[in-house]
Amino acid sequence: MLAPEHVEQRLREQFPGVAFERQTGEAVRDHTLYLPAEHLVEVCTFLRDDPESAFAMLSWMGGVDYLPRVPRFECVYSLLSLKHVARFTLKVRVPEEQPRVPTVTGVWPTANWHEREAYDFYGITFTGHPDLTRILLPEDWVGWPLRKDSPLGYEEVAFTHNTPGRMKPSPALKKLAPKKVRYRAQ
Amino acid sequence: MTLNMGPQHPSTHGVLRVALELDGENVVACKPIIGYLHTGMEKQAEYKTYTQSIPQTDRMDYLSPMSNNLALCLAAEKLLGVTVPERVQAIRVLLTELTRISAHCVWLGTHAIDIGALTVFWYCFREREKVLSIYDMVCGARMTASYFRVGGLAMDIPDGFLERCDKFVNEMPGHIDEYESLLTKNPIWLARTKGVAPISAADAIAWGVTGPSLRGSGVHWDLRKAEPYSGYEHYDFDVPLGKDGDAYDRFQVRVAEMRQSTRIARQAIDSVRKLGARGEYRLRDFKYVLPPKEEVKTSMEALIHHFKIVAHGFFPPVGEAYQAIEAPKGELGFYFVSDGSARPWRMKVRSPSFVNLQALPVMVQGKLVADVIAAIGSIDIVLGEIDR
Numbered sequence: 001m002l003a004p005e006h007v008e009q010r011l012r013e014q015f016p017g018v019a020f021e022r023q024t025g026e027a028v029r030d031h032t033l034y035l036p037a038e039h040l041v042e043v044c045t046f047l048r049d050d051p052e053s054a055f056a057m058l059s060w061m062g063g064v065d066y067l068p069r070v071p072r073f074e075c076v077y078s079l080l081s082l083k084h085v086a087r088f089t090l091k092v093r094v095p096e097e098q099p100r101v102p103t104v105t106g107v108w109p110t111a112n113w114h115e116r117e118a119y120d121f122y123g124i125t126f127t128g129h130p131d132l133t134r135i136l137l138p139e140d141w142v143g144w145p146l147r148k149d150s151p152l153g154y155e156e157v158a159f160t161h162n163t164p165g166r167m168k169p170s171p172a173l174k175k176l177a178p179k180k181v182r183y184r185a186q
Numbered sequence: 187m188t189l190n191m192g193p194q195h196p197s198t199h200g201v202l203r204v205a206l207e208l209d210g211e212n213v214v215a216c217k218p219i220i221g222y223l224h225t226g227m228e229k230q231a232e233y234k235t236y237t238q239s240i241p242q243t244d245r246m247d248y249l250s251p252m253s254n255n256l257a258l259c260l261a262a263e264k265l266l267g268v269t270v271p272e273r274v275q276a277i278r279v280l281l282t283e284l285t286r287i288s289a290h291c292v293w294l295g296t297h298a299i300d301i302g303a304l305t306v307f308w309y310c311f312r313e314r315e316k317v318l319s320i321y322d323m324v325c326g327a328r329m330t331a332s333y334f335r336v337g338g339l340a341m342d343i344p345d346g347f348l349e350r351c352d353k354f355v356n357e358m359p360g361h362i363d364e365y366e367s368l369l370t371k372n373p374i375w376l377a378r379t380k381g382v383a384p385i386s387a388a389d390a391i392a393w394g395v396t397g398p399s400l401r402g403s404g405v406h407w408d409l410r411k412a413e414p415y416s417g418y419e420h421y422d423f424d425v426p427l428g429k430d431g432d433a434y435d436r437f438q439v440r441v442a443e444m445r446q447s448t449r450i451a452r453q454a455i456d457s458v459r460k461l462g463a464r465g466e467y468r469l470r471d472f473k474y475v476l477p478p479k480e481e482v483k484t485s486m487e488a489l490i491h492h493f494k495i496v497a498h499g500f501f502p503p504v505g506e507a508y509q510a511i512e513a514p515k516g517e518l519g520f521y522f523v524s525d526g527s528a529r530p531w532r533m534k535v536r537s538p539s540f541v542n543l544q545a546l547p548v549m550v551q552g553k554l555v556a557d558v559i560a561a562i563g564s565i566d567i568v569l570g571e572i573d574r
Contacts, residue, residue, distance in 0.1 A: 027505025027524065029264050056391045059510070060536040064523055076521070078508060078536075082391065082405065085412050089508070110394030113544050121228075136221040136573055145229055152226075152233050 002084035004031030007053050014046060015039065023091065030078075032089040037101050040077075040092055044107045047079060047088070055079035055088060058108035063094075063118035067148040072096040073124055077104070094124055103129040121146035189555070193222050197300045197559045200569030204546070204558065211554050216547040220540075223573035231533035235499030236262045236336055236522075239533065244330040246537065247571040250289040252281045252321075253513040255334040260415055261509035261520035262336040265502045270469055273461040274338050275417040280351060280454035281324070281333070282416075282511075283447040287358065288317035289514035290444050294365060297437070297563035301378045306368050313361050316354050323347055336500070337475035338468030348463055351455050358448045366441060379433040383549040383561035386431060393545040397516025397538050398439045399565055403431030409512040416511075420457075421450050433564035440566070474500040499528035508536075515539050515566055535574055539567040 008031065012020055018039045023032035035043060047055040059078040066072060073094035080087055092101055103126040104111045115126040116135040123144040126132055134141060143150055189206045192198035201222035207215035227246065231239045236258075243254035256278055263270065270278075295310035318328040324343055325333040333340050369375045385395070387403040400407055408425045410418040426442030428435025469475045472491035481488040504526040510519030516538030523532040542565050549561045 025505045027265060027267065027503035027507070029267075029505060029507035032506075057394055059394065059517065060519065060521075060534070060541070062521065062534040064532045064534075066531075076534075078519075078521075082407050082412075087508075108394065109392050110541060110544060113540065134221075136224040138221070145226065152229060 002053065002081060002086035004086065004088050007031075007047070007086070007088050008033055010050070010052065011043065011047075014050075015043060018043065030087065030089045032091055034091045034093065037092045037094065040090070041102050041104060041107065043090070044077070044079075044104050048107055053081060053086075053088075054083040055081045055086075057082060058104065058110050058114075059087065061104070061111055061114040061118065063122040063124050063146070065122060065146065065148045070095070073099055073122055075101050075118065075124065099124040100127055101125070102127050105129060120144075123147070191558065193219075198562060199296065199567055202543070202562070202567065202569055202572075204562070206555065206558065208555065211556075213550050213553055213555060213558060216550050216558065218543055218546055220543070220569070220572050223569045225574065227574045228533050228535060231530055233529065235528050236502075236530060237499060239530075240334070241330060241332045244332055245570055246535065246574060247289075247513065247515065247518070247539065247568045248329060249292050249568055250282075250285045250514045251329060251331040252278075252285040252333065253289075253511065253518060255332060256282050256416065257509065257511045257513065257518045258520050259334045259336050260511060261507055261522055262502070264509045265505065265507040265522050265524055266336070266474055266500070267503075268337060268469060268471060268474065270338055271466045272417065273458060273466050274468070276454050276457040276461060277339060277343060277467070278334060278416050279418065279421070280451055280458060283451040283454065284317050284320060284351070284354070286447045286514045287444050287451075288314045290440050290447075291317075293440060293514075293563075293566045294437075297560075297566070298369065298375075300559050300563040301375070303369065303372070303375060306365060309361070309364055309368070313358065320347075320350055320354065323350060335468070335475070337471065338466075342464060342467040343458075345463075348455055348459060351451065355448050355451045355455065359445060362441060362444050362448075369437070370441075376434065378556075378560055379437060379564070381430070382433045382557050383553065383564060384430055384432040385545055385549050389548055390431065390545065393548060394541045395516070395545050396541065397512065397514070397566075398443060399436055399516065399542050399545075401425065402428035402436035402439045404429050409510055409517060413510070415509070421453050423450050433560050436564045436566075501526060501528055510536065513538055515568070515571070516542055518571075535571075537571040537574060539565075539569075539571045540574075543567050543572060 021034040047053050057080040059080040061077045064074045071093045075092045077090040094101055115129055118124050119132055120134045120137050187208045189208055191206055192203040193201040203219040205217045206213055227242050240255055243258050244251040246254050291310040291314040295307035298306035321331050322328050325331050385403055387405050390400050390403045404427050423446045426439045428439050476495050477488035477491050482492045502524045506523045508519055508521040510517045518538055519536035521534040522530045525531040550558045
């Protein structure tokens with residue numbers, strides 16, 4: 001077993017110039033380390049290749065929206081070392097104005113779909129990604145559905161009262177209308 | 187030539203669309219296109235309490251609802267910092283192992299049908315039916331179980347449940363022999379799966395493949411052994427491994443896993459018996475868990491707790507937690523971010539099918555179109571879980 005504290009210490013020794021920051025909180029159950037986005041790729045490459053940590057697998061990555069916090073978004077990377085049976089979580093803060101993070105598809109190819117999902121849900125751009133397109137939503141979808149300011153579903157149904165352009169039935173519809181039937185009085 | 191396989195094609199197991207670039211019968215490029223079954227479960231979870239999300243998870247990997255329930259409950263319990271009683275753990279292990287058997291039954295039946303062996307399907311569905319009726323017995327639903335709760339179970343196991351499981355677990359090894367007699371040495375089966383859609387251990391790890399698909403490539407990685415949850419450290423079982431990482435190895439790993447699951451289920455039944463056929467089925471911490479109905483009728487405090495939990499749900503501390511389990515298809519994990527309210531600020535699902543499917547192009551690059559069918563079957567995907 002590889003203690004996450006050991007990984008953190010090793011990272012601090014290896015990258016003295018990088019401002020790492022341990023996430024603290026009442027119930028942060030996994031050892032989590034913040035780092036600046038520009039160092040993400042080199043740190044990930046080191047963690048993957050360093051035999052003492054050997055995080056050969058990226059378990060998953062995903063975005064989180066912390067509206068109204070500034071910077072607004074975070075990207076979470078959950079690393080997995082099969083060799084040492086350990087997990088380690090890295091986080092990157094992403095500002096709202098320029099939601100850009102360098103891609104880690106070069107380090108772990110599995111990041112491809114996860115990053116596409118984060119782009120799809122939050123509009124976070126991963127620079128250098130080979131195919132950054134929507135993955136779960138239709139490609140013509142407008143907006144970023146998992147952002148906190150995006151409403152839950154609710155697509156307005158077109159009724160006469162909310163669709164001014166359709167107040168008058170079109171002549172084509174008139175043609176289809178049933179003919180008036182005159183009933184004989186009983 | 188570009189060929190669209192799916193989204194309405196029986197061999198793509200739902201609504202998967204695979205865009206294939208072909209040169210004759212050879213696959214030049216393969217691109218899985220997903221999202222046809224997207225229902226925004228992660229978004230919906232932000233508007234529901236933790237308990238209300240449990241029925242959602244049944245619909246993710248609808249072949250293994252109990253495993254999905256367990257993953258959500260364990261993640262929420264990790265966030266709360268609570269552990270459930272030993273008896274609950276044993277019941278959960280029993281039911282998730284039965285789930286693994288039934289999920290593998292569906293996988294085997296459909297995988298065999300894809301390749302043209304129609305008979306296996308009827309055998310496999312016969313046993314799956316038995317597991318579904320065990321679900322029915324325990325929670326009243328055959329597929330959408332929603333039986334586990336954060337901090338325990340929805341209700342205690344009914345009378346005669348353990349005997350029913352006993353019977354199933356005793357019969358199952360014989361049935362697995364039946365499946366194997368149909369397939370394992372069948373020359374057509376061997377021709378269609380041996381050496382088909384191989385993936386090396388290094389590739390599998392780089393592409394994040396988990397579960398039987400990873401073990402088929404010979405990587406010893408099973409979360410029940412590596413990061414034991416729900417008391418798996420007390421159970422005696424082996425982790426079957428493959429060698430070449432082809433479709434046949436994945437088949438053998440899953441079939442061997444069914445045998446191991448019956449072993450674990452047998453131990454779990456004994457363990458539940460030892461702890462009492464009736465007994466504790468929930469944590470007695472009524473800040474998080476509904477009090478038993480009998481107490482609600484007699485005790486004022488229990489009534490208040492009942493009311494509070496039904497009306498508001500429970501309030502986890504501010505923080506976050508990720509918990510993964512070894513689901514039938516691989517690592518299934520839930521990541522919760524809590525802002526201290528009764529609803530999760532963020533729920534992220536790490537679903538095994540989503541990640542494993544990504545490795546499909548690696549498996550079929552340069553192979554034949556017919557191999558794509560075998561490859562999709564051998565990864566064992568469920569689109570409900572991929573698209574969520």
